[in-house]
Amino acid sequence: MPEPLEAAEAARPRRRGRTTLIIAAAAVLGVVAGTCTGFVVQANREPTALPPLSQPVVKQAKGEVEPLSAAQDRHVKVNGDLRKLLLKKPKGAREPDFVAGVDGWMDIAEYADLYEKPQNAFGNLATDEFRRAAVTDWLVGRTYSVEILLTQFRQERGLTAADYTSDQQGFAGDEDNTDSWEIPGTGDGWAYVHNSPDTKPGYLPLYSAEAMATRGDIAMTVWVYDTKPIPKKKIMDLAKRQMERL
Template identity: 35%
Template sequence: MQHEQTASELREQTTANGAGTGRRGRRTALLIAGGAALGILAGTVTGYAVQYGRPPTPLPPLAQQKLKAPKALAPDAGTTRETVNANRRHKTDGDISKLLVETPGGAKALGAGYQSLDVFAVGFEQPDKALSSFAEDGVRRIAATAWSQDDRVFVDVRLIQFRDRTGADAYQHAQAELMPRKEYAGNPGVAIPGTPADLGHVWVDSEADQKPGYHPVRGARAIARRGDIVMEIDYFDNRGKVAESDVVDLAKRQLERL
């Protein structure tokens, strides 16, 4: 099947190119003059490097404002598993932007909504290949939210929904294979509690990015799959300190909403 071939090609590109479609956030975080703000090249909602300090730019509304979905099934002891699966489909077939974790109290919201596939692909080392792979593997839509705290911590959360689990599985595993490499996190990371290690993981960069005249920037990343949705979190601290527990807690809270 064409879809299966594309999923396989994604893994092959990742291995052959050392990140053919890999995220480039690990080593290409942009530093703003004075070290007061951090820009993520693949800025989900606002384009931090340009928009930081300006009012957040709202994303355009959904083309279909009122999505119709079947009613959730009532609990039935005889069909518990089927009921759970049906209710989950009911949740994820609706407006998945409502499933995004809320901006923490005291944080500065940078925007939330849906992100186009071409904008998402810009954050990869080979955008053209990434865009082609995502289209073939069946990315349905991407919901995203972002915030900053104290001009120091910058967080970018995405829910990437595929047409089925095959594409989601291929993407999640390909990204997870990249993260332990030296040019990315450089360590094996930790599993997200309550999630199989091969389906949910958090990595904090072993080393901070340091450049003369700027604060050291350390990044962290969480990746997990639940059904046909891949959750991604990019987390940066422009003082070079990231508590692994903070990223794990955020990942757990986001997964609980799926």
């Protein structure tokens, strides 16, 4: 009997479309138009007196501030071994026959290979300042499987991690017969349960659920697969516990 991950090609990540770029362009045009209107209105008004330049002097505190420890400083944590931030495999779980990545890491070429058009995905990931990705997956019994991916972006030119999460959420939410919920405490996190299974001749029906959220420069993605419907509690619990580690 084939493992669920072998039949999960339809549920793999999809590169983001042009929707984000179109919305961004429209937003810029709206800002420009609003700014021009503001100049016209302001030009017809009487000049407003400026506040005095002198301001109260705030006394500087004495003494030295104790630096954060490595455990408290998130910058240190996320720039270390990203694999250590992944959830640990639960007791009794085992590795699937086909493990994602190599030694818990997934380079840009392997990451692009998750997409329907790897060559296009590779270029887009490079443009989006892909830095690195850590991955873990496990199998419980013969039908229940989990895969978690932490994707880190350089973010030198924009908030790419949040954009990536938003785009993947758009794809997940657009699927038919899908329930979704916000992930408490994450800001932008959402979990999705797809109630209609993927079917393929010779394979068992495959149900899936997924969750995406962002913390700083890291985009978290969780996938769950099973041959029976996946309850909300399972995907929400995994997503919340993984985000707590970030």
